[in-house]
Amino acid sequence: MAEKLEDLNLPLTVVSRIVKEALPEGVSLSKEGRTGLAKAASVFVLYITSAATNIVKNSKRKALTGQDVIDAMADIEFDRFVEPLKETLEQYKLQASAKKSASSKKKDDGEDVEIIEEE
């Protein structure tokens, strides 16, 4: 749960790094521009969360899935994100199952299992 209000903001340094990757080299990002993008990103998280939970509710399920997030993109007219996210989901599933089989082989090695066990 969010204990402080700042917990609902995304770290500015990380946001700058993402922006720098997206833009040609040498472009500067103003302080206000950076805070604006970070705020936009936080609100975007809530926006997709609510679009995705709507899908879950309408189909009378309980748990949110990765596919719901992708379907939510189409619902909020961000269709351009659907294809890249499908790829992300496939990669994620591959990596998650690879990890699962690796960790079941050596059960004592608890190093790699954190993301699977996380609820």
Place this chain on the structure above:
Amino acid sequence: MSNKPEKDLHLPLSRVKTIMKSSPEVDAVGPEPLYLVTKCTELFVMDLARRSFINSHNSLDYKHIADVVQEDDTLDFLREIIPRKITVREYKELMARKSTKANPDDSSETSSDEESEENSDSNQEDNQEEQES
């Protein structure tokens, strides 16, 4: 690059999870939807930055982002978060125009259309005023 899926992301999963859970409709967030929401938010930041950059020359500033937000209807959800800034002079002119409009003696007849526009204007002003300082 390692094989760990979380290494492909920049934004911290834990923080994104906190934001998602701040929504009253959400109680548990599994790792798969969390990963996708995080990835998606990164795509969104990159997309918004690139589109805002088209109108900026070499320095991306708040106003370039606000312009994109106001012009694209799919970004409607950001309009109150990232309003366009106006100058104090523009703000005063806006208020002056509004007070003459509000006075029924000065304006002969305002259609209901105009009135509703005025209302949405005044909502935005509150935000814009906060941005001014």
